[in-house]
Amino acid sequence: MSSDHIPDGLLFGRAWVPGFDHPRVVTVRDGQVVDITAPGMASVRDVAESGRAAEYVRTAPGQAVGAVEAVMANALAGGSRQDVPRLLAPIDLQAIKASGVTFVVSLLERVIEEQARGDKSRADALRSEILDLIGTDLSQLVPGSDAAMKVKAALIEKGVWSQYLEVGIGPDAEIFTKGQPMSAVGHGAEVGLHPISTWNNPEPEVALLVTSKGEIIGATLGNDVNLRDVEGRSALLLGKAKDNNASASLGPFVRLFEGDFTLETIKQAEIALRVEGEDGFVLEGRSNMAEISRTPESLVSATIGDHHQYPDGLVLYLGTMFAPVQDRDGAGKGFTHKIGDVVSISTPSLGTLTNRVNLSTKCPPWTYGTSHLLRDLARANLL
Known part of the structure; x- marks a missing residue:
C-alpha cells in the first residue's frame, strides 16, 4: 500500500492511542497527530455537536502522540506497531447513511x-x-x-x-442506511465482501459530516463497497449488498470547513480511484463531483429534516459516477474484486483513503460498539 499527502486544514478523527483502552479524538498539527480528547469532547459526536467544532479542533489543548507519517504508515501496515497510534474511521456515534444513483x-x-x-x-x-x-x-x-x-x-x-x-x-433521491454507528472501518483497514458475491466493486465517494441540526460541517473520503450481483438480483437485497462487516470505509480524517475549504470545494472535487491487484491488474478512474445530478445540499435535505431526525448527526456518502467496466479476466467479463486488491481513493483537499479487500467473514469482526464506547468514556470520567 502507498500513502499520499495529508492535506492542510482542520483535520480530526479517531485513533487507538497506546496507553488508553478506548478511542481518542485526534487532530493533526505541525506534522504530529495530537490527542485532543477532553471531558465533554470525548467523541467525534461531541465535537461535531458542540456548535464550535472548527474552533475546538484548532485551539484545544492536546498531547502529541506520534508523527503523522508514522501513524499513516502504521495504518497501512494494519496497525502492526503497538507503540504507534492506529487510525480508526473518523466518526463514531453518527448514523452512516448513503445516497445512490446520483450520477x-x-x-x-x-x-x-x-x-x-x-x-x-x-x-x-x-x-x-x-x-x-x-x-x-x-x-x-x-x-x-x-x-x-x-x-x-x-x-x-x-x-x-x-x-x-x-x-x-425522478423527484425522490435514493437514501439508505449503509451501516450502523461505530461499524465503519478507517484508513489502512481491510474492507469486506460478502462471500456469496462474484461481481462487486469499490465506490469512491465523498462523505459529508452533518450535525443533528442538518448543518454540513466537513467532509471525508469513503468507499461504499458494493455487491453488483446481489443488488442486481433484487433491489430488495440492498441491505445484503451494502451492509456487511467492514463494508463501509471512511477517512483518513474529517476535514472541517473553514476559510477557503468549503462545500463549494467539494462540489468541484475530482475523486481518483486506483485498484492494484496481486495479479498485477491495475484499474484507474475518476469521478468529477461537478457532474453530480443532485446537489449535496438536496441530498442532505432528503436525509435529515422534519421527516427524520438524527440526534447524534450523520455521515452521508454522496454517491459516485465511477462504475468500473474494464475487463479483468477476459473479454466481456468486466471488473470484479479479487482478495488482496488495494483500493486507494484520493483528492487533494482530503488526502488518500487506502484499504485492502478481503471477505467480510475474514476481516476483523466488529466487536467494539456504542455501548462499549460509552462505558469506557464513563469509566474515564470523560462524559
Whole structure:
C-alpha cells in the first residue's frame, strides 16, 4: 500500500492511542497527530455537536502522540506497531447513511445490473442495448423536472423503465442506511465482501459530516463497497449488498470547513480511484463531483429534516459516477474484486483513503460498539 499527502486544514478523527483502552479524538498539527480528547469532547459526536467544532479542533489543548507519517504508515501496515497510534474511521456515534444513483454513469450501470439479474457476462450487451434505447444525455436532466418526467414517459414506452431510473431522474433521491454507528472501518483497514458475491466493486465517494441540526460541517473520503450481483438480483437485497462487516470505509480524517475549504470545494472535487491487484491488474478512474445530478445540499435535505431526525448527526456518502467496466479476466467479463486488491481513493483537499479487500467473514469482526464506547468514556470520567 502507498500513502499520499495529508492535506492542510482542520483535520480530526479517531485513533487507538497506546496507553488508553478506548478511542481518542485526534487532530493533526505541525506534522504530529495530537490527542485532543477532553471531558465533554470525548467523541467525534461531541465535537461535531458542540456548535464550535472548527474552533475546538484548532485551539484545544492536546498531547502529541506520534508523527503523522508514522501513524499513516502504521495504518497501512494494519496497525502492526503497538507503540504507534492506529487510525480508526473518523466518526463514531453518527448514523452512516448513503445516497445512490446520483450520477448518470452510475444510474446506467444500476439499470444494467437490474436487467442482468446479477449475471456479469450479460453486462456488455445490455449496456449497448440500453444506451441505444435511451439516446438522451441524462446528465443534463434535473431530477424531478418536467424534462426529466418526459424522458421517464419515453423510457416507459420503450420498455426500459427501471427503479434505478426512478431515483436517478425522478423527484425522490435514493437514501439508505449503509451501516450502523461505530461499524465503519478507517484508513489502512481491510474492507469486506460478502462471500456469496462474484461481481462487486469499490465506490469512491465523498462523505459529508452533518450535525443533528442538518448543518454540513466537513467532509471525508469513503468507499461504499458494493455487491453488483446481489443488488442486481433484487433491489430488495440492498441491505445484503451494502451492509456487511467492514463494508463501509471512511477517512483518513474529517476535514472541517473553514476559510477557503468549503462545500463549494467539494462540489468541484475530482475523486481518483486506483485498484492494484496481486495479479498485477491495475484499474484507474475518476469521478468529477461537478457532474453530480443532485446537489449535496438536496441530498442532505432528503436525509435529515422534519421527516427524520438524527440526534447524534450523520455521515452521508454522496454517491459516485465511477462504475468500473474494464475487463479483468477476459473479454466481456468486466471488473470484479479479487482478495488482496488495494483500493486507494484520493483528492487533494482530503488526502488518500487506502484499504485492502478481503471477505467480510475474514476481516476483523466488529466487536467494539456504542455501548462499549460509552462505558469506557464513563469509566474515564470523560462524559
